[in-house]
Amino acid sequence: DGGITQSPKYLFRKEGQNVTLSCEQNLNHDAMYWYRQDPGQGLRLIYYSQIVNDFQKGDIAEGYSVSREKKESFPLTVTSAQKNPTAFYLCASRSDRVNQPQHFGDGTRLSIL
Amino acid sequence: AQSVTQLDSQVPVFEEAPVELRCNYSSSVSVYLFWYVQYPNQGLQLLLKYLSGSTLVKGINGFEAEFNKSQTSFHLRKPSVHISDTAEYFCAARGDSNYQLIWGAGTKLIIKP
Numbered sequence: 001d002g003g004i005t006q007s008p009k010y011l012f013r014k015e016g017q018n019v020t021l022s023c024e025q026n027l028n029h030d031a032m033y034w035y036r037q038d039p040g041q042g043l044r045l046i047y048y049s050q051i052v053n054d055f056q057k058g059d060i061a062e063g064y065s066v067s068r069e070k071k072e073s074f075p076l077t078v079t080s081a082q083k084n085p086t087a088f089y090l091c092a093s094r095s096d097r098v099n100q101p102q103h104f105g106d107g108t109r110l111s112i113l
Numbered sequence: 114a115q116s117v118t119q120l121d122s123q124v125p126v127f128e129e130a131p132v133e134l135r136c137n138y139s140s141s142v143s144v145y146l147f148w149y150v151q152y153p154n155q156g157l158q159l160l161l162k163y164l165s166g167s168t169l170v171k172g173i174n175g176f177e178a179e180f181n182k183s184q185t186s187f188h189l190r191k192p193s194v195h196i197s198d199t200a201e202y203f204c205a206a207r208g209d210s211n212y213q214l215i216w217g218a219g220t221k222l223i224i225k226p
Contacts, residue, residue, distance in 0.1 A: 004156075031212055040122065042203065042218040043157075050212055090156055098211055099145045099164050104156035 002027045006091050006105035012113050013078070013085060021076045021108045023091035029103070030096040032074035036060060037088040037107075046089075049074055050096075078110065086112050115141050117206050119217035127225045128196055134189040134220045136204035145207040146187045147214070148178055152200045160202070163187065174198070199224045 004025045013019045025032065031050050035043040045058030049068040063082025068074055074093075078085045088109050092102040120135040138146065145164050149157040161172025168180040178189045187204060204217040 006156075040218065043216045045213065048212060092157075094212075099162075099207060101147055101159045101162055102157075102214065104149075104158070106156045107154070109154070 004091055004093055004103060004105035006089075006108050009106065009108060011108055011110045013110060014113050016080045018077055018079050019110065021078070021089055021091075021110070023074045023076065023105060024072055025074075025091075025093045025103075025105075026072060027093055027095075027103060028071070029093035030071070031094045032068070033092040033094075033102060034058075034064070034066065034074070034076045035090040035092065037090055043090065046076065085110055115139055115206075115208055115215050117204050117215050117217040119202075119204055119220045121220050122218065123221045123223060125223040125225055126194055129193050131192050132190065132194050132198075132222065134202050134204075134222065136187045136189065136217055138185050138187065138204075138206045138215075140185055143207040143209075144180070144182070146178075146180065147205045148172065148176070148187075148189050149203045149205065150174075150200045151203065151219075157203060160189070194222070194224055196224050196226065198222055 007022045033048040034046040047066045049055035065077045090107045091105045094102045116139045118137045126132045147162045148160040151157045161170045163170045163180045171177045176191050201219045201221045203219045205214040208215045
């Protein structure tokens with residue numbers, strides 16, 4: 001079945017560590033997204049990518065980095081510069097066709113030890 | 114400024130009762146509107162979308178929404194809720210770019226037995 005796979009489901013980080021969240025899709029979608037979700041705040045866009053080797057900052061990119069070396073993969077690195085990384089992270093993708101909806105993975109919950 | 118407003122952070126309702134979850138959008142956003150559902154510790158799933166045509170849109174799980182241009186609203190309704198409808202519901206609208214969505218803060222639907 002086609003879909004989006006995020007791993008791991010739960011992730012713990014020590015202070016000062018970088019961690020990388022995985023997102024893989026087999027939907028042949030061109031665009032991919034990373035969102036951060038905090039209680040009561042909805043979804044906030046971190047980064048998005050429209051094509052391979054290209055990505056743009058979203059509303060809260062500080063302290064995060066991404067790469068898009070393959071169409072199927074869009075990993076997110078939470079760096080030590082992100083002072084409040086505890087959150088639920090969602091990856092999404094969508095077709096390049098106009099007004100198509102975004103499809104989501106099941107998320108990764110990141111916590112600080 | 115472009116915005117999507119969900120007027121209620123929580124909506125409690127008895128099982129088998131009807132429910133309406135409210136969503137208003139700013140007139141500056143595109144009228145391409147979406148409702149998503151998020152079950153606990155999962156990603157988001159598309160419920161329904163309005164792109165054009167009939168203002169009454171039917172979605173999955175018995176939900177429907179009505180697009181009202183004069184009131185800039187896109188309220189979600191279900192005539193009879195079930196305990197399995199317990200989830201958070203997000204309204205979203207396409208922004209300036211075909212690639213980005215503007216998200217509401219979400220409404221938690223709480224079903225009382």
